[in-house]
Amino acid sequence: MDLFSRIRDQVAIVGIGHLPFAKEIGRPISDTAIEASQLALDDAGLEAENVDGIVMYELEKTHEVTIARGLGVENLGWWDKITYGGGASCATILHAAAAIASGVATTVLCIRARNRGSKAARPWAQERELVTDDKALHVPWGLIRPVDVIGMWAHRHMLVHGTTREQLGNVAIAARRHANRNPHAMMHERKLDMETYLGGRVIGYPLTLYDCCLETDGALACVVTSAERARDLRQKPAYVHSGAQASGPNPTHLANYNTPNMETTAVPCARQLWERSDLKPKDMDCAQIYDAFTPLVILGLEDYGFCARGEGGPFTEGGRIELGGDLPLLTSGGGLSEAYAHGFNLILEGVRQIRGTSTAQVGGCTSVLVTGASGVATSALVMRGD
Amino acid sequence: MDLFSRIRDQVAIVGIGHLPFAKEIGRPISDTAIEASQLALDDAGLEAENVDGIVMYELEKTHEVTIARGLGVENLGWWDKITYGGGASCATILHAAAAIASGVATTVLCIRARNRGSKAARPWAQERELVTDDKALHVPWGLIRPVDVIGMWAHRHMLVHGTTREQLGNVAIAARRHANRNPHAMMHERKLDMETYLGGRVIGYPLTLYDCCLETDGALACVVTSAERARDLRQKPAYVHSGAQASGPNPTHLANYNTPNMETTAVPCARQLWERSDLKPKDMDCAQIYDAFTPLVILGLEDYGFCARGEGGPFTEGGRIELGGDLPLLTSGGGLSEAYAHGFNLILEGVRQIRGTSTAQVGGCTSVLVTGASGVATSALVMRGD
Numbered sequence: 166m167d168l169f170s171r172i173r174d175q176v177a178i179v180g181i182g183h184l185p186f187a188k189e190i191g192r193p194i195s196d197t198a199i200e201a202s203q204l205a206l207d208d209a210g211l212e213a214e215n216v217d218g219i220v221m222y223e224l225e226k227t228h229e230v231t232i233a234r235g236l237g238v239e240n241l242g243w244w245d246k247i248t249y250g251g252g253a254s255c256a257t258i259l260h261a262a263a264a265i266a267s268g269v270a271t272t273v274l275c276i277r278a279r280n281r282g283s284k285a286a287r288p289w290a291q292e293r294e295l296v297t298d299d300k301a302l303h304v305p306w307g308l309i310r311p312v313d314v315i316g317m318w319a320h321r322h323m324l325v326h327g328t329t330r331e332q333l334g335n336v337a338i339a340a341r342r343h344a345n346r347n348p349h350a351m352m353h354e355r356k357l358d359m360e361t362y363l364g365g366r367v368i369g370y371p372l373t374l375y376d377c378c379l380e381t382d383g384a385l386a387c388v389v390t391s392a393e394r395a396r397d398l399r400q401k402p403a404y405v406h407s408g409a410q411a412s413g414p415n416p417t418h419l420a421n422y423n424t425p426n427m428e429t430t431a432v433p434c435a436r437q438l439w440e441r442s443d444l445k446p447k448d449m450d451c452a453q454i455y456d457a458f459t460p461l462v463i464l465g466l467e468d469y470g471f472c473a474r475g476e477g478g479p480f481t482e483g484g485r486i487e488l489g490g491d492l493p494l495l496t497s498g499g500g501l502s503e504a505y506a507h508g509f510n511l512i513l514e515g516v517r518q519i520r521g522t523s524t525a526q527v528g529g530c531t532s533v534l535v536t537g538a539s540g541v542a543t544s545a546l547v548m549r550g551d
Numbered sequence: 552m553d554l555f556s557r558i559r560d561q562v563a564i565v566g567i568g569h570l571p572f573a574k575e576i577g578r579p580i581s582d583t584a585i586e587a588s589q590l591a592l593d594d595a596g597l598e599a600e601n602v603d604g605i606v607m608y609e610l611e612k613t614h615e616v617t618i619a620r621g622l623g624v625e626n627l628g629w630w631d632k633i634t635y636g637g638g639a640s641c642a643t644i645l646h647a648a649a650a651i652a653s654g655v656a657t658t659v660l661c662i663r664a665r666n667r668g669s670k671a672a673r674p675w676a677q678e679r680e681l682v683t684d685d686k687a688l689h690v691p692w693g694l695i696r697p698v699d700v701i702g703m704w705a706h707r708h709m710l711v712h713g714t715t716r717e718q719l720g721n722v723a724i725a726a727r728r729h730a731n732r733n734p735h736a737m738m739h740e741r742k743l744d745m746e747t748y749l750g751g752r753v754i755g756y757p758l759t760l761y762d763c764c765l766e767t768d769g770a771l772a773c774v775v776t777s778a779e780r781a782r783d784l785r786q787k788p789a790y791v792h793s794g795a796q797a798s799g800p801n802p803t804h805l806a807n808y809n810t811p812n813m814e815t816t817a818v819p820c821a822r823q824l825w826e827r828s829d830l831k832p833k834d835m836d837c838a839q840i841y842d843a844f845t846p847l848v849i850l851g852l853e854d855y856g857f858c859a860r861g862e863g864g865p866f867t868e869g870g871r872i873e874l875g876g877d878l879p880l881l882t883s884g885g886g887l888s889e890a891y892a893h894g895f896n897l898i899l900e901g902v903r904q905i906r907g908t909s910t911a912q913v914g915g916c917t918s919v920l921v922t923g924a925s926g927v928a929t930s931a932l933v934m935r936g937d
Contacts, residue, residue, distance in 0.1 A: 168654025171557065195684070223609070223632055228684055230635075230798050230928050240819045241798035241928065245631035245646060246609055249616075259655065260631060260646075267652040268554025268827075269645065269796075298581070298614055410655075412616050412627035433626045441654075542616050542627065 169407075169441045174549065176262040177395040177402035180209025180388030181513045186351050186504035190280055190382035197384035198227045198278035199235035205386040206236075210399035211272065216388075218243035218264050218273030220257040222507060224250055227278055243270035247410075251455055251538030252430070254508030255546040259408035261389035271390060277509035278384040303420040312369035312377055312458060315540070317422040318429075319460035320371055325427070326475035328463060330371065334362040335481035336459040336494070337375040337501055342487055344498025347524040351379050352502040376459040378500035385509045387516070403519040406532070406549040407442035409434050412542035419540040431468035431539035438545045439470065446470040449547075450530040451493040451518055453511035455538045456500045465536055469545070488525045496525040511535050512546070519550040555793075555827045560935065562648040563781040563788035566595025566774030567899045572737050572890035576666055576768035583770035584613045584664035585621035591772035592622075596785035597658065602774075604629035604650050604659030606643040608893060610636055613664055629656035633796075637841055637924030638816070640894035641932040645794035647775035657776060663895035664770040685803040694806060698755035698763055698844060701926070703808040704815075705846035706757055711813070712861035714849060716757065720748040721867035722845040722880070723761040723887055728873055729911040730884025737765055738888040762845040764886035771895045773902070789905040792918070792935040793828035795820050798928035805926040817854035817925035824931050825856065832856040835933075836916040837879040837904055839897035841924045842886045851922055855931070874911045882911040897921050898932070905936040 182204025184190070184197055206213060213236040219229045223246040233241050243264040247253035254277070261273035308314050322328045341357035344350035357375060365373035395402035411434035415421060421429075439445060446469060454465035463477035471492060472480045480486070486494040497503045497514035504510050515533040517523040523530075530550070537544040568590025570576070570583055592599060599622040605615045609632040619627050629650040633639035640663070647659035694700050708714045727743035730736035743761060751759035781788035797820035801807060807815075825831060832855060840851035849863035857878060858866045866872070872880040883889045883900035890896050901919040903909040909916075916936070923930040 168652065171653050172655070228634070230803075231684055233798055234801060238798075239800050242796055242823060243649075244796065244798070244928070245633050245642075247631050248614070256631075263629075263649045263653040263655050266554065267557050267649040269558070269649050269794075298617055408655075410628055410630065412619055412624075412630070414625050415620060437628060542630070 171266040172262045174404045175392050176405045179395045179398045180205040183385040186383045194280035195231045201384035201386040205388045209388045213237040215272045218270035220260045220275045222253045223248040249541040251507040252541040252543040254537040256410045256544035262405045273389045275387045314419040315458040316369040316372045328478035332478035333459040336462045339487045340495040340499045340501040343496045343525040344502035350498040350503040378457045378505040381504040383506045401520045403516040403548045407547040409437035410544040429539035430543045435469045449534045451527045452534040455508050455536045557652040558648045560790045561778050562791045565781045565784045566591040569771035572769045580666035581617045587770035587772040591774045595774045599623040601658045604656035606646045606661045608639045609634040635927040637893040638927040638929040640923040642796045642930035648791045659775045661773045689806045700805040701844040702755040702758045714864035718864035719845040722848045725873045726881040726885045726887040729882045730888035733910040736884040736889040764843045764891040767890040769892045787906045789902040789934045793933040795823035796930040815925035816929045821855045835920045837913045838920040841894050841922045
């Protein structure tokens with residue numbers, strides 16, 4: 166029996182909300198999470214008393230019961246946190262869906278609040294405390310920051326497949342052009358052209374400033390409920406058509422850049438995702454591919470089956486990944502140019518595309534792929550409209 | 552539609568395993584988690600390659616992918632961590648069940664490894680760093696350790712309901728007598744009588760040494776799969792008949808001892824648990840009620856509906872909660888006398904009772920209640936046999 170049919174198109178995202186993104190949000194993180202959740206409930210036309218679940222990232226610094234109390238939730242009947250940073254993004258929706266499909270919850274908030282505050286939010290700045298587990302295999306050799314490790318992936322892709330800096334630049338520029346249309350994007354007013362891109366200072370060879378995501382405070386939330394309830398609510402539902410989490414056989418924290426055929430953790434995730442889906446990559450009207458760094462997007466195009474291994478670079482050419490192209494990517498500006506909230510903003514943008522309310526709206530969009538961070542144990546989602 | 556019917560008796564615990572409990576286990580925590588998981592798989596007659604999910608407590612200090620790699624799991628398709636200390640215990644099984652019932656995973660390991668190592672594992676010993684959130688409401692006033700707060704619950708119960716120290720002692724002595732039958736229990740060889748109990752030194756008034764759980768290192772695991780697969784496996788399945796998580800309307804970290812009618816977070820948990828269950832409290836052949844401190848057991852008897860509010864003390868009298876009595880409690884010795892692993896050992900003991908393999912076996916046992924820590928957002932489980 167295909168038990169995933171209990172989730173497929175039977176659960177929907179019915180509300181979204183977020184606070185203005187900022188370099189420093191300047192308020193307690195719990196307050197921002199509560200306020201974003203209230204916005205998402207308002208958007209759905211639901212009340213706090215309808216909520217009985219909360220799912221968050223494990224790196225989230227808020228407490229479920231503090232949020233519940235602040236909102237006025239009467240009782241939570243489901244909560245969990247999911248590990249592996251941005252790998253958790255789409256998994257929050259999948260866990261909400263599993264709770265709903267198995268009768269444990271009816272209406273679940275998925276939340277991502279990020280507030281770097283006065284302390285460094287970048288954990289590698291405190292590596293002396295953190296060199297444990299897999300990290301002991303690479304941190305002492307200088308692969309310290311995520312950008313160092315993703316740089317190795319990028320360099321290998323360039324060497325083996327001939328990927329060029331201009332192709333990485335196509336990703337950064339597509340994201341920026343979409344951000345320029347999105348008043349909520351941190352980079353809304355800043356243009357980026359190829360000359361500027363190529364002149365960016367090196368952050369971790371071969372990656373430069375514009376290959377790297379922003380550093381952003383923010384608070385975002387989604388409301389997830391059954392398709393049956395969704396039909397009575399205010400917004401056009403974004404149905405959870407497929408979803409998957411995957412670790413792959415030998416995951417290490419980002420640093421498995423020497424896998425056979427350059428396969429990231431997204432490969433087993435994609436396999437599961439499409440197995441559970443009636444839709445295929447060719448059916449996607451746009452894709453929000455996790456973009457902590459530009460090469461992850463090129464790898465993601467390959468991993469999720471939009472092109473063969475090594476063809477991700479050429480795929481980005483000729484406007485193909487921009488609005489009007491075959492597969493617009495990162496239509497809100499993504500982590501590169503809208504805000505870096507460990508991928509949760511990509512989920513909200515997926516919902517907007519299904520609703521038809523994106524500022525870079527793909528005409529007639531009915532199917533969207535959203536992915537979490539690859540390299541770490543990850544997750545992905547296919548949303549569809551009616 | 553009763554969606555919980557997708558879980559009820561459709562998912563089962565099919566394997567259990569744990570390492571010998573110790574005051575100091577003396578080995579890396581990941582190694583112990585991997586070894587306990589392997590024991591649970593061996594017990595079930597399954598291989599690592601069958602596993603596609605891991606669920607743990609949020610306070611767990613291990614990484615899912617490290618355990619998966621160490622065991623030889625090919626790919627994880629579900630993982631999460633659940634907050635609120637011992638409140639998470641039964642929720643691990645519930646989340647595994649939801650994953651299985653909704654087709655996201657087929658065979659899930661639930662794990663609890665605790666390794667206090669050379670560092671103090673008692674976080675209140677580092678309170679200067681930890682006075683955040685709700686704790687700011689009570690820690691500065693001297694309610695620092697869990698025992699301080701549970702002492703307030705106990706004292707109120709004594710004042711309002713006339714509960715006696717002897718009644719608390721009945722809980723400690725029942726747990727100890729059961730531990731005396733269990734060769735794995737830390738207190739296997741140590742007897743406890745009422746005179747010794749009453750002479751225990753005060754830890755947090757009115758609670759004394761024998762009202763408090765042990766401090767133990769340990770590693771424990773369960774394997775959860777569908778009832779359909781369970782029928783082909785080695786052990787008699789312990790079916791997940793009902794399960795619930797609950798936060799209640801106004802949860803604060805243990806410190807809500809002034810709730811109306813002394814209701815803990817277990818009250819909404821119990822309501823949901825029994826609503827989802829064909830069985831009722833009177834059908835339970837034994838109960839493993841979370842016992843970080845003896846008063847939690849007396850409150851638990853009331854909260855889970857075995858007796859009315861205030862009658863938990865008298866309920867413990869006349870051998871009623873010991874083997875041979877109406878409702879044997881903590882038949883492995885529990886957190887008080889077997890080991891303190893934030894309640895995960897209570898789940899393993901529930902499975903043994905269903906299998907008929909406990910060292911304090913209740914004759915003809917087919918139904919067991921297991922509960923998580925009350926006071927914090929919590930969880931509970933009803934298991935049944937064939």
